[in-house]
Amino acid sequence: MISLIFQYVQTLHLTYSDFLNRLEQSQIKTVEITDQKLAGVLIDPQTKQEKIFETGRVNAEVASLLAHKNITFSRAPDFSNIFAWVIPILILLFVLKSVGQKVSEAQGATGGVFGFGKSKARIYKEKEIRITFADVAGVDEAKQELQEIIEFLKCPEKFQKLGGRLPKGILLVGPPGTGKTLLAKAVAGETKRPFMFITGSEFVELFVGVGAARVRDLFEQAAQNAPCIIFIDELDALGRARGSGVLGGHDEKEQTLNQLLAELDGFDPKQGVVLLAATNRPEILDPALLRAGRFDRQILVDRPDKAGRIQIINVHLKQIVYDPSIDPAAIASMTTGFTGADLANLVNEAALLATRRSAEKVSMKDFSEAIERIVAGLEKKNRVINNQERQIIAYHEMGHALVAMALNSADQVEKVSIIPRGIGALGYTIQRPLEDRFLLSESELKTKLTILMGGRASESVNFSSISTGASDDLQKATALARHMVTQFGMSKKLGLAVYENSSNSFLQTPDDLAYTQRTYSEETAREIDCEVKQLLGDAFDMACSILKSYQKCLSEGAELLIKNETLTQDELKELVSKYLPNNGYVESMVCIPNIKQSELIASVVT
Numbered sequence: 001m002i003s004l005i006f007q008y009v010q011t012l013h014l015t016y017s018d019f020l021n022r023l024e025q026s027q028i029k030t031v032e033i034t035d036q037k038l039a040g041v042l043i044d045p046q047t048k049q050e051k052i053f054e055t056g057r058v059n060a061e062v063a064s065l066l067a068h069k070n071i072t073f074s075r076a077p078d079f080s081n082i083f084a085w086v087i088p089i090l091i092l093l094f095v096l097k098s099v100g101q102k103v104s105e106a107q108g109a110t111g112g113v114f115g116f117g118k119s120k121a122r123i124y125k126e127k128e129i130r131i132t133f134a135d136v137a138g139v140d141e142a143k144q145e146l147q148e149i150i151e152f153l154k155c156p157e158k159f160q161k162l163g164g165r166l167p168k169g170i171l172l173v174g175p176p177g178t179g180k181t182l183l184a185k186a187v188a189g190e191t192k193r194p195f196m197f198i199t200g201s202e203f204v205e206l207f208v209g210v211g212a213a214r215v216r217d218l219f220e221q222a223a224q225n226a227p228c229i230i231f232i233d234e235l236d237a238l239g240r241a242r243g244s245g246v247l248g249g250h251d252e253k254e255q256t257l258n259q260l261l262a263e264l265d266g267f268d269p270k271q272g273v274v275l276l277a278a279t280n281r282p283e284i285l286d287p288a289l290l291r292a293g294r295f296d297r298q299i300l301v302d303r304p305d306k307a308g309r310i311q312i313i314n315v316h317l318k319q320i321v322y323d324p325s326i327d328p329a330a331i332a333s334m335t336t337g338f339t340g341a342d343l344a345n346l347v348n349e350a351a352l353l354a355t356r357r358s359a360e361k362v363s364m365k366d367f368s369e370a371i372e373r374i375v376a377g378l379e380k381k382n383r384v385i386n387n388q389e390r391q392i393i394a395y396h397e398m399g400h401a402l403v404a405m406a407l408n409s410a411d412q413v414e415k416v417s418i419i420p421r422g423i424g425a426l427g428y429t430i431q432r433p434l435e436d437r438f439l440l441s442e443s444e445l446k447t448k449l450t451i452l453m454g455g456r457a458s459e460s461v462n463f464s465s466i467s468t469g470a471s472d473d474l475q476k477a478t479a480l481a482r483h484m485v486t487q488f489g490m491s492k493k494l495g496l497a498v499y500e501n502s503s504n505s506f507l508q509t510p511d512d513l514a515y516t517q518r519t520y521s522e523e524t525a526r527e528i529d530c531e532v533k534q535l536l537g538d539a540f541d542m543a544c545s546i547l548k549s550y551q552k553c554l555s556e557g558a559e560l561l562i563k564n565e566t567l568t569q570d571e572l573k574e575l576v577s578k579y580l581p582n583n584g585y586v587e588s589m590v591c592i593p594n595i596k597q598s599e600l601i602a603s604v605v606t
Contacts, residue, residue, distance in 0.1 A: 012042070014055040123225065124188070124195040132189045136182055137315045138308030138340055142172070145299045146187050149274055153191040153227055156272060167296035168264055171235070172278040174301030177341030180278035183301065184231040187276065194228040196221065200237030203256050211238075211256030219263045219273075227272025235277040241286045257286060264294040303339055305436050306332050312340050316347040322362040331367050334414070336433045346370050376421040376428050383420045392459060393418045393427040394558040396469050399458025399547055400429040401567075402554055404451045405576050406546045411451075417566040426469065442490050445480065449539035450546075452477040457543035458554065481535040482528070491531045499528065553579035 014022070022028055022042055029050065031040035039054045133143055152159050152166045159166070172180040188195035198218065203211040222230050232238070242254050264275070277295065279285065289295060304312060309332035317328070335343060349370040354362040373379075385393070401416045411431035418427040431451075456470035484490040486500040499520050520528075547554055557575050561567055567575075 011039075012051055012053040014053050019053070019055045122197045123221070124197065129185055129189040129195050131182065131185045133186050135315065136179060136186045137311035138304030139179055139183065139301055140308070142183060142299050142301050143186075145297070146170070146183065150187060150190045153193055153229075153272060153274065156227075166272075166274065168293065169275045169277065169295035169297075171282070171290070171295045171298045172276065172301050173282045173298055174278075174280060175303060175339065176280050177339035178301045178303060179340045180280075180301050181231075181233055182340070184229070184233075184276045184278065187274075188229050188231075191227075191229070193272075194225045196225070196228060196230045197233070198231070199233045200235050200239065203238050204253060209252075209255065211252060212259035215256060215259040215263055219266075222273045223271060227274075229274045229276060232275070232277040235279045235289075236281040236284055239279075239285045239289045241284055257289070261288055261294065303337060306336075309335055309338065309343060312343045313347065316344050320347060320351045320362055321360070323364070326362070326364050326367065330364070331371075333434070334368070334371055334432050336436060342374070346374060349373060372415070372421070372430065375430070376425055378421065380420040385420070385426065389426075390418060390562055391558070392463065392467055392469065394561040395458045395462050395554070396455040396467075397427045397429050398554055398557040398561055399454040399456075399461075399543070400451060401454075401572060402550060402557065402576070403454035403457070403543050403546050404429075404431060405572065406550065407447050407450060412569065413572055414569055415566060416561060416572065418561055419565050442484070442488075445484055445488075445490070446535070446539065449477050449480060449535060450542045452480070453536070453540045453543040454547070457540055457547055461544055461547050461551070462554070462558075477536055477539065478532065481532045481539075484535065485528055485531045493531060494524070494527055499524065550579050 019028075019038065025045070027042050027045060029041045029043055031038055037054060037056050039052070041050050042053050043049070044051055136143060149166070149170065156166075172183060174180055185195065196218070203214050218230065222228055238253070238260065239257055240253065242257065275295075282290075282298075290298070306329075310328045313328040313331055317326070331346075335346065338346065346367070350362050350366040353366045353369055353373075359366075397416050397418060401413045404411065404413050411433050414430040414432040416427075416429045420426050421428060452473045455473050456466060459466045459470070482500075485494060487498055489496040489498070553576060557567070557572070560571075560575065564571075
């Protein structure tokens with residue numbers, strides 16, 4: 001049969017009648033029979049050589065004819081039915097294998113069903129990371145700290161000559177959006193080394209022991225790709241303090257953390273493996289993870305200052321088409337407290353607004369509108385508000401603006417509007433800080449309280465009853481007054497004691513967090529409430545006194561606000577200059593450092 005297949009090209013294709021003639025002439029030597037055809041060997045009468053022939057089978061009488069002539073014949077096995085079963089099975093196995101590979105890639109398991117213990121780290125080769133320190137701005141101190149790591153990976157002999165070693169672990173700590181992940185990628189881009197990226201939550205699995213196995217596999221892969229960089233993002237998902245919960249810690253997470261601690265003790269920094277990690281919740285990390293010899297160095301990546309914001313804005317401006325008249329310094333002044341991610345979103349939002357109005361370039365107007373859109377929300381010009389409510393909102397917002405300008409606040413009034421924005425804001429007053437501030441005096445905080453009370457004071461002076469529009473102002477004012485009494489020691493009756501810790505847990509130790517509950521007596525609590533009430537009352541009385549003294553200015557500004565819906569800084573200055581000599585009433589300064597986006601609005605009527 002095999003010889004017939006190899007000699008298929010030389011096969012003679014006979015008709016059945018020719019086959020019968022040759023059979024009668026005794027030229028047929030052997031025959032193989034299948035259900036479809038006859039094949040065999042015949043002897044050429046001229047050359048006397050054997051040749052392979054083939055003919056279609058006609059009926060069953062052939063067998064009797066062959067037997068009559070005493071010719072040797074046999075029936076060849078028919079594999080057509082076997083192939084009909086085998087080929088579909090092979091196709092099905094191929095499809096299942098392809099699907100299994102796709103599922104394994106999606107789950108990060110390189111070993112298919114048995115790859116649960118494999119690390120899910122994404123490995124980026126040297127040429128795949130194109131981010132460098134030129135793409136990172138506003139974090140000069142952090143870049144300087146990481147520069148030493150880059151030099152070590154490029155030239156380890158320089159440090160090993162004097163016996164120095166590379167820190168085993170470097171922890172990037174900072175609020176969300178400040179550029180921790182971007183910095184880690186920039187380190188890989190500067191060193192041109194493989195970059196292994198994984199998040200803390202990817203170590204956690206349903207099955208017991210899988211997390212520890214993935215930690216082991218991660219460091220084994222790192223040793224194979226050394227020198228390289230391991231980056232664990234959101235380390236707090238893996239490194240939470242053990243046994244910190246009410247019912248104790250999760251056993252599987254603790255095993256994973258224990259394995260990570262063991263690996264940090266075991267690997268040799270001379271191999272060139274650098275472990276970077278990032279978290280915005282360092283206060284919940286296990287102390288054993290932060291000790292020397294594991295994460296030796298902790299780098300704070302904080303919100304950028306004004307100079308840093310200018311650098312970040314310049315980096316993102318390269319990606320859009322903008323008008324040369326745009327001033328990055330002015331934008332930085334209006335975005336106090338913004339992180340790098342916030343500024344990137346701001347530039348993109350400005351570009352989208354310019355595209356929406358079919359402009360060829362992004363202008364300063366687009367940036368101003370983008371800031372308001374991010375801070376206060378989307379304008380809702382179609383919301384129907386009756387005339388009485390519009391009048392209340394106008395007097396409320398104008399009260400904030402007039403008090404701020406009368407007190408010569410360091411936060412200049414940028415805009416006043418009664419156009420609804422966001423979910424519940426019926427009007428807003430935006431103040432822009434002149435500079436970044438880090439220390440506040442008692443008089444500055446009291447000025448802030450007076451400005452917050454300006455809206456309620458305006459309603460009280462001009463209307464027979466007050467409204468619910470000052471709810472947001474009262475919440476902020478109460479919180480600020482309580483901080484002054486319980487945290488800043490600005491109460492003569494209560495002295496210098498701290499009665500409550502800050503509600504912000506960032507960079508606080510577990511011991512600090514343990515004393516967040518109230519630890520003072522009922523008598524002290526009453527004194528605190530009385531002091532807070534006194535501060536708020538004094539601020540309200542001061543705001544009422546200012547607005548009563550300049551009633552005409554308040555009324556004219558409210559009417560102008562009802563007519564135009566929005567008043568800019570220049571329009572407010574022109575209005576106030578007619579009533580306030582030198583635009584000043586009481587010499588006072590106020591500015592909140594590291595202000596959040598929501599706090600850029602001095603008043604939100606809800």
